[in-house]
Amino acid sequence: MRYCIFIMSVILALACEKSSDEYINDDFHVQHAGADLPVHVRGNAGANVLILMLHGAGSFGLSFRDKSFVSELESRYAVAYFDQRGAGMAQQNSQKPEEIIKVMLEDIEAVYSVLKHKYGSDLKVFLAGHSWGGLQSGLVVLRDNIDLKGWINIDGVLNLTSIAADRKKLILDIAEQQLDISFFQDEWQLLLEKTEVSETYDEILGLLSSFFELVRKDELxxxxxxxxKIMNTLVHNNPLHWWTNNHFFRPVEEAIERGLSIEQRADEIQIPVLFIYGKYDGSAPLSNGLESFSSIPHHEKNFVIFERSLHHPFDSEPIKFGEEMMEFVEKYK
Amino acid sequence: MIRTVLVLLFYANVGCQAQSISAGYLGNNLLNPGAYLDLELALGSYHQVSEIGFYIDPNTHSASFVEIGVGLQKGKWQASVLPLGVFRTILNRTYTVNANGSVKEASVLQGHWYYSPGLSIGRTWLSAGRLKTKLQLLVLSPYNFGVMPHVNVTIGYKIWER
Incomplete structure (x- = not known):
């Protein structure tokens, strides 16, 4: 009998011990300025740390939820994935507002407010953005309306005025590097020649698919x-929604027209930053983020180049990606 | 506009004679589960087709819709045009953020109304033609900054036939 009581006591004591693991799997919408934005929060809320993840142009929130995000980040922190206005499974009936880019930044702040409301005002939030989301997250940091522990810029296009020139320079640099060592010298030579005479944004954009193909063929x-990833695209996000929304709404085109950039104001950034870029990323070359990074005045910053990646280092080098993200979050949480 | 469509939906059914009723599984985007109920009415050499249906997209929302149109039967095949349709999405928990930044707790039954005309093509199976399959395309409007196509597949059974 005494043994039974002892064993029961041990079990009860273990059961009552507070665990630092508190897994959440929340789906909800944030209604803001006429749009309903789906938010999916996944992971461990025990550490009271949350990474708010912004997707790039024509993408959707759950597109990231794979590999390092699930196995590394979600096991330690909560991650909030959300579909931005006009993208993924977001819904609205209204016309496009005049100041769409500003409204999209306010959307991010609205999602932040709901996360704080839902999970507690002491929640430590890191803002991360990929590609177009990298620029948006930088603009949110500059607005300084929300309390962030850090900013993670993943292959962000931070200066749209120089993006065409940065892409051209990357293609030329890599083509020259590969000319002597590649099995596909003729194709690199052809790309080099085409790139040298290309000047406009669209002309250089048109060369990227050949560049990516050659980079893959050379196994760089x-x-x-x-x-x-296929499950996320086909099941968790309706692919028709993804395709159709992308057809009707391309905020990046508007941002290009306006020459949006954070470069001139990067010296105002006061929070810790982590910049991650793929060495062969032709969509957002690392030189496009380097100028902004150099202008950030404090020392709580790190610029990491992923040597074997294009535009999605979290997919191509997931272990390194998870390690860099965790190191940053652990240091500044 | 939605009210006008609802009134038209009601009057479109007056004065017709029921031919068959079928019901079954509806899969939105193939995998989001739902159900439908079809009513076919005689309208000269054509059929008037009325359908109600719903589905659940587990991650984000559920939706229900009413469609009315005209169908033409040729052997085992039937093609329908559905010019009158109303589609309602019902979102999962929703938090509202006002202009001043204040957050309001989750309100229930948030969602959007859409005008949803469509097309469908169906086939009957088995000797009595009681098993029905159908591929349906609805176009939701105004959706975000344009329109949104929705593809439904159905497999059902004629539960009543004149």
Whole structure:
């Protein structure tokens, strides 16, 4: 009998011990300025740390939820993925507002407010953005309306005035590097010649698919394949929504027209930053983020180049990506 | 506009004679589960087709819709045009953020109304033609900054036939 009581006491004591693991799997919408934005919060809320993840142009929130995000980040922190206005499964009936880019930044702040409301005002939030989301997250940091522990810029296009020139320079640099060592010298030579005479944004954009193809053929980047990614695209996000929304709404085009950039104001950034860029990223070359990074006045900053990545280092080098993210969050949480 | 469509939906059914009723599974985007109920009415050499249906998209929302149109039967095949349709999404928990930044707790039954005309093509199976399959395309408008196509597949059974 005494043994039974002892064993029961041990079990009860273990059961009552507070665990630092508190996994959440929340789906909800944030209604702001006429739009309903789906938010998916996944991971461990025990540490009271949350990474708010912004997707790039024509993408959707759950597109990131794979590999390092699930196995590394979500096991330690909560991650909030959300579909931005006009993208993914977001819904609205109204016309496009005149100041759409400003409204999209306010959307991010609205999602932040709801996360704080829902999970507690002491929640420590890191803002992360990929590609177009990298620029948006930088603009939110500059607005300084929300309390962030840090900013993580992943292959962000931070200066749209120089993006065409940065892309051109990357293609030329890599083409020259590969001319002597590649099995596909003729193709690199052809790309080099075409790039040298290309000047406009659209002309250089048109060369990127050839560049990516050659980079892959020369095995300069790690292979990316994932069944979870396909599941996220086809099941968790309706692919028709993704395709159709992208057809009707391209905020990046408006941002290009306005020459949006954070470069001139990067010296105002006061919070810790982590910049992650793929070495062969032709969509957002690392030189496009380097100027802004150099202008950030404090020393709580780190610029990491992923040597075997294009535009999605979290897919191509997931272990390194998870390690860099965790190191940053642990240091500044 | 939605009210006008609802009134038209009601009057479109007056004065017709019921031919068959079928019901079954509806899959939005193939995998989001739902159900439908079809009513076919005689309208000269054509059928008037009325359908109600719903589905659940587990991550984000559920939706229900009413469609009315005209169908033409040829052998085992039927094609329908559905010019009158109303589509309602019902979102999962919603938090509202006002202009001053204040957050209001989750309100229930948030969602959007859409005008949803469509097309469908169906086929009957089995000797009595009681098993029905159908591929349906609805176009939701105004959705975000344009329109949104919705593809439904159905498999059902004629539960009553004149």
């Amino acid at each position: 980047v790690s292979n990316v394949s994932s069944s979870a």
